[in-house]
Amino acid sequence: MVLSSGNLKVHWLLRRPARMELFKVVDAGLHTKMVGESMRDRRIGVYVHIPYCKTTCPFCPYFKTVLRSRDEVEKYLRAVVSEIDVYGRLLEGGGYEVVEIHVGGGTPSLVPASFFKELYEKLSEYFTLKTNIGIEANPEDLTSSEYTGELYKNEVGEVSIGAQSFNGKVLKALGRKHTVEDNVRAVENAVKAGFKWVNVDLMFLPPSIRGYVEISPEEGLTIFEDDLKRALELGAHQITFYPTIIPRHSPGFKLVEQGRLAQDERLVDKFVERALDFVENKKLRLVRVYSISREQYEYATVNLEMVGPLLGLGAGAWSNTGLYQYINVHDVQSYVRLVNEGKPPAVYYRSLEKSTIAWRALFDQLSSGVVKTRLFNELGVEKIPYSIRAFLELATLAGLLEKRGGDYYLTRKGVVEVYKSVINYVAEIPVKATMILEKHSRQESMPDKIVV
Ligand code: SF4
Structure with a gap:
């Protein structure tokens, strides 16, 4: 068995049927009315999706596209700025405060650092900003202390580095292009640059691929423990740890079909237990079941996604006003076209009971x-x-x-069970939804309703 879609064994109390019905946005006017009228709170979060990556990773579950030209990226960034104008004009004067701004992807660290300042200034035209910007970064991009310093000067105050592991075998199994040295240099540069918060993403339960790179469960556990120690020694303020999910629609799933990929999802309990031991031994805090922190503070890309209000900008972004959830088109060209035509790029929604x-x-x-x-x-x-x-x-x-x-x-037992339930949810809803939405977003006519 591999970790592909909600197949983790979870305590019966936490097992809930995961199903989501989404409806096509057919009336742009009604959509903007819903956004304007259903903001649960004046304190809102902003999420911006940058879908570009230099190359794609074999098990990636996110909405992304390969970077083909800088010109295309520039058009995309212009559209994001225009989308802020759309919602900014709608909410302007409402006394809204932006309490978090996170940029995720894809690879946000592929765009020029000056974009983040522009993003900050554009948001401040409409809202009172109470925060600076947090971005996800590819380790390779932070190996340059020049770029890292530029980010710092351009309103980026927090970075989350997608290191995944400080072990070459694991990086190879995950198909990552960056090296262990890149990871070390990236974390060191980020800490040295003075960011208020540096998070390191670590991935456990790496696939063992027959004839390519084989990792035994015991070895995987030892590597994970070493990775936790290394991230902390390098000065990270937070470590977010999650297992490798092998989505059915990812290119890497072929290895599962060929019987070459092994991953024992029953081991998730053991990895989480190791992380909890680490928290206790080092006197750290568990700020989320999947995040270890030095203080009671956390970097979370979509902190407000569950309860809102969160304004999602860019192709593939999800928003939640508190009473109404809507999703932007999962296709870069359609996104840019819709924004340039003055239409909201939201294509599916649901009202929240x-x-x-x-x-x-x-x-x-x-x-x-x-x-x-x-x-x-x-x-x-x-x-x-x-x-x-x-x-x-x-x-x-x-x-x-x-x-x-x-x-x-x-309790400790509760942490392990909730952790598995969160992973089940992610594999069952957002990962599956991304696959379905990408497929429909590329079609001429999208169905009136989709069920995830
Ligand atoms: S895992 Fe990250 S870097 Fe790799 S393709 Fe997906 S979004 Fe891009």
Whole structure:
């Protein structure tokens, strides 16, 4: 078995049917009305998607495209700036504060550093900015201290480096082009440049590929432990750890079909347990079930995706106003065309029912390690649904949560189960949704409804 689509064995209390119905945006006017009227809070997040990569990795689950020309990238960046104008004009004067700006991809570190300053200045024309920018970066791009310094001077305050491992065998198995030396230099440069926060992404459960690069489970665990230590020694403020998901639509899945790729998804528990030991031994904090931090602070690309409001800009971006979720077209050319025609690039949406809002809020809180019941109220859920109250009591009885005061804290056992449930969700919904949305976005006529 490989980790492809929600097949991890999770505690029965956390197993929930994952299904999402999305409807085509047929009325641009109605869409802008919904955005204007359904912002849950005045404090909003902004996410910008840069879909370009130099080459593509064999197991990549994200929406991306190979960089063909700088000219194309420039047109794309112009369209992103114009999209800010669309939503900025709609929300201007509403007293909105931007509390986080994250740029993900793809590879945001492929674009000129000056773009980030432009992004910052454009957003500040419409909103009060309470933050600087966080970007995901490819280690190769940060090996240049000149570019890293440029980022710092252009309003980038946080970086998340996609190192994945400090072991050459793992990088080879993952098909990554960067080297261990690139990873080391990138983290050192980022720390030296003075960014407020440096996160290092680490990937565990690497595939073992027969006749190419074989990694035993024991070896994988030892490498993971070494990787955690190395990232910390290099000065990273945070480490985000996640398993290699092998999406069915990725080119790497062919190796599974040929019977050459082995990955035992049952080992996820052991890797998470190792990470928890590391947190305890080094006296660190677990700010999300998948993020280890030196302080109670976290870099999270789409922090507000679960509860909103999050304004997603660029091709393939998801937005959540708190009551309404919408998704931009997953095709670069169509995105640029729609924005240049003055149309919103949102192509699918769904309205969020109170019970959906409550369950999303619950999972968001569970992943942070504590469920504060008063927070439901702040999200507009006046009465916690009976199903959630029952879940909290049963999860406490099952030893997944511990009740203190009016709040519920994840136990160690709870962390492992919630971790697996998050991975199941990611493999089941966003990864699958990206595949379906990419396919439909390339078609002339998109279906009125899609089910993920
Ligand atoms: S894994 Fe990252 S760098 Fe590789 S293709 Fe996907 S988005 Fe690009």
